[in-house]
Amino acid sequence: xxxxxxxxxxxxxxxxxxxxxxxxxxxxxxxxxxxxxxxxxxxxxxxxxxxxxxxxxxxxxxxxxxxxxxxxxxxxxxxxxxxxxxxxxxxxxxxxxxxxxxxxxxxxxxxxxxxxxxxxxxxxxxxxxxxxxxxxxxxxxxxxxxxxxxxxxxxxxxxxxxxxxxxxxxxxxxxxxxxxxxxxxxxxxxxxxxxxxxxxxxxxxxxxxxxxxxxxxxxxxxxxxxxxxxxxxxxxxxxxxxxxxxxxxxxxxxxxxxxxxxxxxxxxxxxxxxxxxxxxxxxxxxxxxxxxxxxxxxxxxxxxxxxxxxxxxxxxxxxxxxxxxxxxxxxxx
Amino acid sequence: xxxxxxxxxxxxxxxxxxxxxxxxxxxxxxxxxxxxxxxxxxxxxxxxxxxxxxxxxxxxxxxxxxxxxxxxxxxxxxxxxxxxxxxxxxxxxxxxxxxxxxxxxxxxxxxxxxxxxxxxxxxxxxxxxxxxxxxxxxxxxxxxxxxxxxxxxxxxxxxxxxxxxxxxxxxxxxxxxxxxxxxxxxxxxxxxxxxxxxxxxxxxxxxxxxxxxxxxxxxxxxxxxxxxxxxxxxxxxxxxxxxxxxxxxxxxxxxxxxxxxxxxxxxxxxxxxxxxxxxxxxxxxxxxxxxxxxxxxxxxxxxxxxxxxxxxxxxxxxxxxxxxxxxxxxxxxxxxxxxxxxxxxxxxxxxxxxxxxxxxxxxxxxxxxxxxxxxxxxxxxxxxxxxxxxxxxxxxxxxxxxxxxxxxxxxxxxxxxxxxxxxxxxxxxxxxxxxxxxxxxxxxxxxxxxxxxxxxxxxxxxxxxxxxxxxxxxxxxxxxxxxxxxxxxxxxxxxxxxxxxxxxxxxxxxxxxxxxxxxxxxxxxxxxxxx
Numbered sequence: 129x130x131x132x133x134x135x136x137x138x139x140x141x142x143x144x145x146x147x148x149x150x151x152x153x154x155x156x157x158x159x160x161x162x163x164x165x166x167x168x169x170x171x172x173x174x175x176x177x178x179x180x181x182x183x184x185x186x187x188x189x190x191x192x193x194x195x196x197x198x199x200x201x202x203x204x205x206x207x208x209x210x211x212x213x214x215x216x217x218x219x220x221x222x223x224x225x226x227x228x229x230x231x232x233x234x235x236x237x238x239x240x241x242x243x244x245x246x247x248x249x250x251x252x253x254x255x256x257x258x259x260x261x262x263x264x265x266x267x268x269x270x271x272x273x274x275x276x277x278x279x280x281x282x283x284x285x286x287x288x289x290x291x292x293x294x295x296x297x298x299x300x301x302x303x304x305x306x307x308x309x310x311x312x313x314x315x316x317x318x319x320x321x322x323x324x325x326x327x328x329x330x331x332x333x334x335x336x337x338x339x340x341x342x343x344x345x346x347x348x349x350x351x352x353x354x355x356x357x358x359x360x361x362x363x364x365x366x367x368x369x370x371x372x373x374x375x376x377x378x379x380x381x382x383x384x385x386x387x388x389x390x391x392x393x394x395x396x397x398x399x400x401x402x403x404x405x406x407x408x409x410x411x412x413x414x415x416x417x418x419x420x421x422x423x424x425x426x427x428x429x430x431x432x433x434x435x436x437x438x439x440x441x442x443x444x445x446x447x448x449x450x451x452x453x454x455x456x457x458x459x460x461x
Numbered sequence: 462x463x464x465x466x467x468x469x470x471x472x473x474x475x476x477x478x479x480x481x482x483x484x485x486x487x488x489x490x491x492x493x494x495x496x497x498x499x500x501x502x503x504x505x506x507x508x509x510x511x512x513x514x515x516x517x518x519x520x521x522x523x524x525x526x527x528x529x530x531x532x533x534x535x536x537x538x539x540x541x542x543x544x545x546x547x548x549x550x551x552x553x554x555x556x557x558x559x560x561x562x563x564x565x566x567x568x569x570x571x572x573x574x575x576x577x578x579x580x581x582x583x584x585x586x587x588x589x590x591x592x593x594x595x596x597x598x599x600x601x602x603x604x605x606x607x608x609x610x611x612x613x614x615x616x617x618x619x620x621x622x623x624x625x626x627x628x629x630x631x632x633x634x635x636x637x638x639x640x641x642x643x644x645x646x647x648x649x650x651x652x653x654x655x656x657x658x659x660x661x662x663x664x665x666x667x668x669x670x671x672x673x674x675x676x677x678x679x680x681x682x683x684x685x686x687x688x689x690x691x692x693x694x695x696x697x698x699x700x701x702x703x704x705x706x707x708x709x710x711x712x713x714x715x716x717x718x719x720x721x722x723x724x725x726x727x728x729x730x731x732x733x734x735x736x737x738x739x740x741x742x743x744x745x746x747x748x749x750x751x752x753x754x755x756x757x758x759x760x761x762x763x764x765x766x767x768x769x770x771x772x773x774x775x776x777x778x779x780x781x782x783x784x785x786x787x788x789x790x791x792x793x794x795x796x797x798x799x800x801x802x803x804x805x806x807x808x809x810x811x812x813x814x815x816x817x818x819x820x821x822x823x824x825x826x827x828x829x830x831x832x833x834x835x836x837x838x839x840x841x842x843x844x845x846x847x848x849x850x851x852x853x854x855x856x857x858x859x860x861x862x863x864x865x866x867x868x869x870x871x872x873x874x875x876x877x878x879x880x881x882x883x884x885x886x887x888x889x890x891x892x893x894x895x896x897x898x899x900x901x902x903x904x905x906x907x908x909x910x911x912x913x914x915x916x917x918x919x920x921x922x923x924x925x926x927x928x929x930x931x932x933x934x935x936x937x938x939x940x941x942x943x944x945x946x947x948x949x950x951x952x953x954x955x956x957x958x959x960x961x962x963x964x965x966x967x968x969x970x971x972x973x974x975x976x977x978x979x980x981x982x983x984x985x986x987x988x989x990x991x992x
Contacts, residue, residue: 160865166583167509172904210671211502211655284706291712413673
């Protein structure tokens, strides 16, 4: 109970600090937010009316206090960029990012874990070199370039993948929005063609983004396992005559599952903040693209709302990972 | 049992079999790709950006429209002007209906114009130029009956100017019965209309997803008849390389916002055609007159001679912009096409010496957008300025950041763009040469003010031309204005924009004009046998 209360207090304090810093940075941005609303040719009267509507004439502390008061009642304000409530914008763009980030993390896990395992088991031999090569590639190839190359090869040349976007053009608007996650909504609606299309559209961007998680997950799995494989309990297991598969999967891997889960959560959490370059190349309407647009237009409410969401997601993912680690590894409880 | 050596072939076969069937866009749907993330509102009284203006041009009708530079009746089948030039009477076309089914009446038109002035959003200045204010708009714009709209101007203005202002998107006629249902706190239904449509145009809004794009559906009962394309989709695609791939594959019918390199590559494909059209936008270098050196005429003259107009156009801009030096772009009636300035380092050096500036003595800061081709042009200028002994410090920034500095008059030099709001010379004349109040408190912050340029005689000339009702004499006044700005001003107009786009070869009638909202989707069709 005390831990839960402490956690909640920490969460509130973190979010307050995050909002304050974002608010202050927003004020320092050398962009006039009224430009988005009234353009650059409106006369002073019109500009002044827009400034009043945005509350820009109030003193800074009052503006922050007003904003905080509204946030507490669940009102994140209206975006100057989309003319809609920021909350409804976030509800629209965030699921797209969740879908992409989750798929990329799953691809990362599916490929990164075996790669890291092989690298650790055959330490210093070719599977290890391969694991390290993927790691280096994943960290050094620019995602923008990789995305374009993937489109060029798999979409334009080979015709294996559909082009950019979240769903095939002909199926646009056929899936009623329930969760915002297109795959889930298509499933709930029992819309087979939409599900197939959404899945096909997801494969390429998720794979491109996934390469980065493959690299991270493979590198960490390898490092944790190399350490674990040198421990006495592994030696003891081998001495008892257990098969190498059992030793590797049920002893060594089981011992490092705690830190691995945390690493996985961090990878997922990082991707949930939105990947603006991947989203741009694949015309994926997610949080990254939304936040970048908001920053470039000095859209105060959208920036604050987005930052609040990112902060909230990060804190929650971390807290979830910690809780999971405590369950998986009694030593950390 | 499959042999191991055959596995790669099997994988390839499975992958090909699993690949979704690729289809080109349907025959009755037009898909346009480009930047459509700047749309802030769909209310014609609030719109001011290009994509919004194009939207309004197809979803709403106005009283009059501009065809080949001349006003033509749209919802008004004809109009009359009183002999003193102050009263305009418009006669509404019978048979036109809104997309809701309600017939269009003069009362809707009057309400829409009054609404735009009273709402006083970004586009209101277009109507305020006619002398209308929030206090007297209702009195000056009246509909005595269903068919007749009377506009009483406080003073006589050039007929062409009045009609062109009314033909701009802010003059869109809105379904007043529908929008008034959603009025709240005296907002004239603005909150509701921001994300919806209520017009009588050839298309109606199907959906708008900010950051993703929008779709329009043809309005079957439009008074000109139903458009050939049942649906038009505007897809927001920011990355030019992606646009290029998609139009090459046939997933887009039209791709806009391509880079010069992409256009060159697409021009070599068989299924795609690259097209260009003049656009009235200008690209210019502005010089703040608060800077002691820039306020000297010989320095301004020298700077005009330190720009390699032809070289930059040829090397960096290819087809996307063409050299142009007057404030009226090609496409405006009476635009001066001569280009008296060219790169001449020696002449620039002499002019700088005449102003008492020694080589190496002058350093200037240039604000520039951090995107191609602005940044490339800035770098070219930097090299040529250096040859005459002027050091140019580049200050790259986001578009709105540069504009914020420009509007605050804190720049020294800025590379900027200007697009006229409508194709009347007054739009540019007012922008470049009209500055009735140069104080920091001035309510009018157009280009002459931003560059702190006091030009009382030119301001008077702009006003005179606006009130001149004889088209020939008016043309002469704009000619004089252009000549004087070419001789000396705080601007070096460098290039005129060109629309450049790639379209599939079966697309017909997709045409862009010099104005911002000349795209008419009801004129587009596809030459294809079956849907």
